[in-house]
Amino acid sequence: MKLSRVILAALATLMLFVAGAMVVSADPPTPEATKTKPQVQPAAPNEKTDQSTYQDIQPNDAPTATGPLAIRVQSANGTAQSTFTVGETQRICYDVPGPGNIQIITSAPGYYDRTIVYGWDNGTGGCFYASVGYPTGQHTLTIYRWDPVTGAMTQASTTFTVNAPAPQSNVIVRGQVQTVEANRITVTLTQLVAGVWVPAGTYTVITGGTPGTCTQINGILAVGSYVEIRGRYTGPYNIEVCGVQGSYITVLQPNTQGSGQVFVNRGCGAAYGVGAPIYIYMQITQPGNYTLTNQGPNTGGSEVVMWQGYLTPGLWVIAGQVGMPTGARTLRLRSGLGLGGTVLDTCGYTSQTGIAAAPQGKSQADGVDAPNAQSEKAKDAKRPDAKPIDAKDKGW
Secondary structure: OHHHHHHHHHHHHHHHHHHOOOOOOOOOOOOOHHHOOOEEOOOOOOOOEOOOEEOOOEEOOOOOOOOOOEEEEEEOOOOEOOEEEOOOEEEEEEEOOOOEEEEEEEEOOOOEOEEEEEEEEOOOOEEEEEEOOOOOEEEEEEEEEEOOOOOOEEEEEEEEEEEOOOOEEEEEEEEEEEEEOOOEEEEEEEEEEEOOOOOOOEEEEEOOOOOOOOOEEEOOOOOOOEEEEEEEEEEOOEEEOOOOOOOEEEEEOHHHHOOEEEEEOOOOOOEEEOOOEEEEEEEEOOOEEEEEEEEOHHHOOOOEEEEEEEEOOEEEEEEEEOOOOOEEEEEEEEEOOOOOOOEEEEEEEEEEOOOOOOOOOOOOOOOOOOOEOOOOOOHHHOOOOOOOOOOOOOEO
């Protein structure tokens, strides 16, 4: 009897490990364990997963030990509902036949699955609320349960439909054109000019047939063009201009996206000793996405991204240390995210041996006087930041 129990425990553990669930012992749960509930997972969604947000689980009023495994969606007030609008509050409830480990996964066609609940359930089941997010279309919620004694896995699922919210008008944005096709363009946004808030990213803009047939297009669209768009935001990464009254796409000259400067504390062209502190400043005049790149012997001669993100007007600083190898470096401040944006300003400096490492002749602002590019979140802009590359132990 003892041997068979050991074998059973080993099989249960193996099955749970392969299934990706929390591994538990085949022994009966302790009294403390039966009091716990699984928690909604903290992992943040992204544009490739379900973007709903979920609250913590509340146990059901009474155990459902005799009921089958089940999951269902409801309206916020608990009535049955199968169709929701982005932004609507949704109630999700599940039943379990007894204590055991559970996992709840949300999925939608064309998107990655996302685990939203994971852990030990005390056998009561539970409910939790969600703010429904993109993508639109059919969503599936699947609950998996592993028996704490046998390790057997069972599952149940439910589906519901998500619709886009009512179109929003008077959205004016600016960005750089990435692709141009017969009836559409894609544009990476760098600035929200007016209208409702929209997430940062690359958007598809339907122009319709021959350019100009369904909206006003001022200028010639080409890859790399910087454009201003007025239209209607109709969902994640889509802006509608066809048939929208007052819509337009205007090709702007590169300097209309604002200007910016990049310089270092000893002044561009200065020489630094290896190991010397260096302060790199970005003087920003217009809110938007910016990228700082570095090119030199320490980057293999290639231009690489040192920092990128969203900045509001002002002076921003990145503190670092000059490293090996020696030689000339070139800093470039670009508009947008990545290497595809327009170069707004450049600044060169050199790394040499035989020069004092102590900072000399700092510029108008020291590192403590200017906002750190990693710490400020541009709260007033209400735009997401791109995470900067960790500057710790970097040699520039």
